[in-house]
Amino acid sequence: MNRRRYYIFCFLLFTVFSQIAATERAYNILFIQSYTNQTPWHSELIRGLCDGFGEEKVKVNIVTEYLDADYWAYPSEKVIMKRFCERARNRGTDIIVTVSDEAFHTLFNCGDSLPRQIPVVYYGMKYPDEALISTLPNVCGFTSNPDFSLLLEQANKIFPNRTEVVCVNDNSFLSLKGKEDFMNEYGKFLRSHPEYKLLTYNVQTETTSNIISSICYPRNSYGRIVIVPKWSPFMAFIGKNSKAPFFSCQSIALTNGVFCAYDADPYTSSRMAGVRAAKVLKGTPPEEFGMTETPVDFHYDFKQLDFFHVEKERATPGVILNQPYWEKYRFLFILxxxxxxxxxxxxxxxxxxxxxxxxxxxxxxxxxxxxxxxxxxxxxEFDNIFHSIRDGVITYDTDYRIHFTNRALLEMLHLPLDVSVRPYEGLPAGSIFKIYTNGREVLREMLKEVITKGKSVEIPANSFMQEVHSGSYFPVSGELVPIHSHGNITGVAVSAHNISDEEMQKRFFDLAVEESSIYPWQYNIRTGLFTFPQGFLKRFGFEESLTTVSRSEIEDKMHPEEVEDIRIMFDEALAGKKQNARMSFRQYNADGKYEWWEYRTSVLNGLTTDVPYSILGICQSIQRYKSTEEELTTARDKALQADKLKSAFLANMSHEIRTPLNAIVGFSDLLSDTSNFTEEEVAQFIATINKNCSLLLALINDILDLSRIESGTMDFQFAKHSLPLLLKNVHDSQRLNMPQGVELLLDIPEGSKKYLVTDNVRLQQVVNNLINNAAKFTSGGSITFGYTEDEPGYVSLFVEDTGKGISEEGLRHIFERFYKVDSFTQGAGLGLSICQTIVGRLRGNISVTSEVGKGTRFTVRIPDTCE
Incomplete structure (x- = not known):
């Protein structure tokens, strides 16, 4: 009885603890690595951190971020770190763990407040900022202090004949700090080893060829060792190709080209950090732990030892990494x-x-x-009968086991043809082949159906037989029939046939028909039905289940204008009057369009020549030929129109260019002798010449813009521009060009700071053209231009004048080339046409409203982003 109570008590205790464990909280951890996930040891860092939390039995969700400090500049690192902090804050992060100096330093200098609000555990720190850390009560961690003195002594021990030291660094903070530390230790080392010489290289000031030649060329690298204060991807590339051994105080260099690294083991240091972070999460204040130094040791790359012919016994003290399994587990292999x-x-x-x-x-x-x-x-004797059958035959008993296979089936499955024995007898169904329908194996299902119902079952269409021994498969057709004996079903016989060749020929024929759009057809005179391929019927919207269509259904698809003529021609073929005929007409296809087709007929005579047995033929789409014919006709018409436009263009240009040239030449001749004219008259002559020069220049610019439009070379450069500033520039340049008595006004929304992504040059060209056009027809009053913001994502620019206005007839042709409302006004009639083209390229539209005698208003509506 007591034992029973004890068992019940243990069960209840186990249930309670299970509920407590199930409700235990899982902490969110942000793990920031200083480099990328391509570094050789990044997975060891993550594994060690997870094991550290697991050792303390703390459930965590770890999110790893990579700073990639070897790639980004320091300002970019701070921006990236702020993004890490923002994402961590959104996830509700409980603690931050950083590895290496870059991650910690950037975290507390990125400007985000998160690292000062939650605990931070660092490790792998080479040069800690003790002044900063002393002010942070929420921070604790581990340092891995480099010791270049021990590193130099170890290099001297392993390579006593290499007395030249090459120090390679860059301009990063850690590299410069490491070089400074190395130089201090090297001075002490030199006192006991005066025979050593030192060469220093900076990868950002020295040329790459100098560094490579000094390290990678055997004639230079013999007798040298290389010290790298900070490892980088460039050092990895050089280290893997160097003829001199590399030494470093960073574990990131391990298996990445370094010979020896004096640093903490990546996994061990990461596990220690995980343990400490777990204790902080449990409630221990970080300031109680403070800063702890991680145990460090020498780590060697076995491949580098082998390359420099260094025996393992000489690589002591320390740990050898990257060893082949044979070297590492030799005793186990022998065993x-x-x-x-x-x-x-x-x-x-x-x-x-x-x-x-x-x-x-x-x-x-x-x-x-x-x-x-x-x-x-x-x-x-029974077997020989079945071996003579061409189709593959296999029989099964009621337990779904093979009883007999004939020679044709073995050939079909590419199995040995030894039929003197039954090698597959007794094997279960599916042992030598399987049958698949729509990706599902159905052999056993069909056998079960035949045995259960006692009726034959056909192998479904589109089924495949797969060879078990090779995995090959092929399309198959056949039937399963029951075997009866004394009124009982004793087994099932399966006959199968490989239809690969038949299916291939059918598919080739269908492909040829579909690709060439040539379809065979037959008309059965007795039934009055057409037989077409499935692709043809689908093309004209008939149901997929149909295989034949009536003559009336075909006529319903014809164009009404051609039905009667085609009906007469087909009736002549039915009457035996025409053995061969060719008919072209339009048919209404499944896309809802009429398409040109050509039908060719061939009459198959019956018992007498006047009573055909059947009509055969082919049909082909000739739409592309008809389309080509229409395109050629359209091209011819456009060429004729272009010739007329060219003549009109030359006529207009010769007139428009001659008018200002006559004024320029005439008044220039008068200026050859100014003695007969007063100063006011001479000034008027010069003003006239300048005015006509400006008109001629504007005309030529319009012609050039028209040429660019026609050739498609008008260039647009899109950028972000301030619309109020753009219109103010136009106002400042145009207000001095206004006719006497006309005032130019700028009307923009008060306080607007509208920005557009557009081509400011082309947009100013449109506004200037509209203002110049308004100035030609306004003798008094004002010209007002500006913009309104009536709908989101769009802006409407306008130019409004108080001129004489445009008639309804003029409004219909106002944007046509060479059209001029007033033929006596200067200009070629191209400005508004060019404006319309530019506005269209800016994804907008231009419109005009006018009233004769009261003025005109042009409106340009364009989106905020015109790209």
Whole structure:
């Protein structure tokens, strides 16, 4: 009784603790690595951190971010770090863990407040900012202090004949700090080793060729060792190709080209950080831990030891990484080989004994075979009958096991053709082949259906038979029939046929028909039905289940204008009057369009020539030929129109250019002798010449813009521009050009700071053209331009004048080339046409409203982003 109570108590206690464990909180951890996930040891860092939390039995969700400090500049690192902090804040991060100096330093200098609000645990720190850390009570961690003195002594121990030291660094903070530390230690080292010489290189000031030649060329690198204060991707590239051994105080260099690294083990240091972070999450204040130094050791790359022919015994103290399994587990391999050899001996002994037992068994079997020989002879006669069948035949018993396979089936499955025995007898269904329909194996289902219902079952269409031994498969057709004996079902016979060739020929024919758009057809005179391929019927919207269509259904698809003529021609073929005919007409396809087709007929005569047996033919789409014909006609018409436009253009240009040139030449001749004119008259002559020069220049600019539009070379440069500033610039440049008595006004929304992504040059060209056009027809009053913001994402610019206005007839043609409302006004009639083209390129539209005698208003509506 007491034992029963004890069991119940243990069960309840286990249930309570299970509920407590299930409700235990999982902490969110932000793990920031200073470099990328391509560094060789980044997975070890993550694994060690997870094991550290697991050791303290703290559930965590770790999100790893990579700062990639070797790639980004420091300002960019701070921006990236702020993004890390923002994402961490959104996730509700409980603690931050950083590895290496870059991550910690950037975290507390990125400007985000998160690292000062939650605990931070760092490790792998080479040069900690103790002044900063002392002010942060929420920070604790581990340092891995570099010791270049020990590193130099170890290099001297392993390579006593290499007395030249090459120090390679860059301009990063850690590299410069490391070089400074190295130089201090090197001075001490030189006192006890005066024979050493030092070369220093900066990868950002020295040329790459100098560094490579000094380290990678054998003639230069012999007798040298390389010290790298800070490892970088460039050092990895040089280290893997160097003929001099590399030494560093960073574990990131391990298996990445370094010979020896004096640093903490990546996994161990990461696990220690995970343990400390777990204790902080449990409630221990970070300031109680403070700063702790991680144990460091020498780490060697086995491949580098082998390359420089250094024996493992000399690489002490320290740990050798990257060892081949044979070197690392030699004793275990020897033990394994011995075990395998012993096992082989046992297997041979067992086989010998099994062979003896098998010999005795064969003796007994031979006795039974003598008795069964008569039955075998009868069975062979039965087999020969099935072997003569061309289709593959296989029989199964009611337990779904193979009973017989004929030669045709073995050939079909590419199996051995030894039919003197039944090699597959007794194997379960699916052992030598499987049948798939729509990706589902159905052989056993069909066998079960035949045995259960006692009825034949056909192999479904589009089924495949797969060879089990090779995995190859092919399309198959056939049938499963029950085998009866004394009124009972004793098995199932399956006949199958490989239809690969038939299916391939059918598909080739269908492809040829579909690609060429040539379809065969037949008209059955007795039934009055057409037979077309499925692709043709689908093309004209008939149901997929149909295989034949009536003559009336075909006529319904014809164009009404051509039905009667085609009906007469087909009736002549039915009457035997035409053996061959060709008919072209339009048919209404599934896309809702009429398409040109050509039908060719061939009459198959019946018992008499006047009563055809059937009509055969082919049909082909000739739409592309008709389209080509229409395109050629359109191209011819456009060429004729272009010729007329060219003549009109030359006529207009010759007139427009001659007008200002006559004024320029005439008044220039008058200025050759100014003695007969007053100063006011001379000034008027010069003003006239300047005015006509400006008109001529504007005309030429319009012609050039028109040429660019026609050739498609008008260039647009899109950028962000201030619309109020753009219109103020136009106002400042145009207000001095206004006719006397006309005031130019700028009307923009008060306080607007509208910005557009547009081409400011082309947009100013549009506004200037509209203002110049308004100035031509305004003799008094004002010209007002500006913009309104009536709908989101768009802006409407306007130019409004108080001029004489435009008639309704003029409004219909106002944007046409060479059209001029007033033929006596200067200009070629191109400005508004060019404006319309530019506005269209800016994804907008231009419109005009006018009233004769009261003025005109042009409106340009464009989106905020015109790209």
């Amino acid at each position: 394994l080989y011995a075990s395998i050899l012993a096992l082989l001996v046992l297997v041979v002994v067992w086989l010998i004994r099994a062979n003896r037992r098998e010999a005795r068994r064969r003796m007994h079997a031979q006795t039974r075979l003598l008795v069964q020989s008569r039955l075998v002879a009868q069975r062979d």
